[in-house]
Amino acid sequence: MPHTLAKSRRICEPLTCSIFEPGFQPDPDSSSASMANVTRRASIATTLRAAGCVFAEDEARLLVDAARHPDELRHMVDQRLSGLPLEHIVGWADFCGKRMTVRPGVFVPRRRTEFLVRQAAMIAKPGAVVVDLCCGSGAIGAALNDLLGSCELHASDIDSAAVQCARRNVEPRGGQVHQGDLYEALPKTLRGKVDVLLANAPYVPTSSIGMMPPEARLHEPRVALDGGADGLEVQRRVALGAAEWLAPGGFLMVETSGQQAPETAGVMVESGLLADVVSDEDMGATIVVGSDRETGGSISF
Structure with a gap:
């Protein structure tokens, strides 16, 4: 049955995720932070697509927007890769x-x-x-x-x-x-x-x-x-x-x-x-x- 945020999609199979830079703490108001988010979304989208998420770019954007800090984002991506519905992750x-x-x-x-x-x-x-x-x-x-x-x-x-x-x-x-x-x-x-x-x-x-x-x-x-x-x-x-x-x-x-x-x-x-x-x-x-x-x-x- 299709879900709402990403329409219909295959389940994301568990994968090892290593797309985050250790210790990254962006200034949310800086242009460099914006560029970092673009890069991060692209990396996450690549990982999600490899796991079978059809709307990987949309999902990556939603996950990055929902995460309050890098550790939370890492956890959210891991949850998605394990198959948890995107809506449950972003709330x-x-x-x-x-x-x-x-x-x-x-x-x-x-x-x-x-x-x-x-x-x-x-x-x-x-x-x-x-x-x-x-x-x-x-x-x-x-x-x-x-x-x-x-x-x-x-x-x-x-x-x-x-x-x-x-x-x-x-x-x-x-x-x-x-x-x-x-x-x-x-x-x-x-x-x-x-x-x-x-x-x-x-x-x-x-x-x-x-x-x-x-x-x-x-x-x-x-x-x-x-x-x-x-x-x-x-x-x-x-x-x-x-x-x-x-x-x-x-x-x-x-x-x-x-x-x-x-x-x-x-x-x-x-x-x-x-x-x-x-x-x-x-x-x-x-x-x-x-x-x-x-x-x-x-x-x-």
Whole structure:
């Protein structure tokens, strides 16, 4: 699954790195320091490219910019060469044009998921009650809040590391982050009041986890990836509980794969919702939008 800062790339295999000059202490304001950084970025890019990083120049620039001193830069490059996702190393991901905090052990928001956010922004109104289930870093809800200008934002995740990370992105925007299993985490006062329910629930079939890129398979939490035997287990639970939480005219919006979209739509229909599949081939993104049969209807984007 592609990541955000460097798009898609091969994993960097472990290598011995010796690209730093011992004792280098640049003056950050000097022209010589600028030249040194250019040289350093070029050296790091060469090493990363040899390790299989497709966007080595971009990664080198980000690492140099993020490091506060040479020892930290050396450590960060070694981490990247060992296969740690770039976003986990620099501490952020570019998502919907904003830097979202990302921490090791937390799912990295994908570029394609921006499609879910932008479609939600076409439905929701400023001040809407928004819930971001399986929130991971909280980037989805935070980005939607920014696009709307404001909303009543609630995010939840079962994983404690994700909850701590999400608070860094959600709380500065006035939102709340809750820990627990899907709807169990949410305040009961939200029942029947949610205008937009977002869920990037895990949808990779268990048997396919082993075929995922090592960056995801080895460094992101299994709970954020594994959707059960058919990839739909968590989506079923989300769809089954949605009607209790949605406001009249509210929408459930779920990311899925193009291949699984008919099944995801079927899950929503079985749960009593109308379902519309919306895709963007350029982004490789597919979502299914569910609406109440009585107050909802087909979606026009």
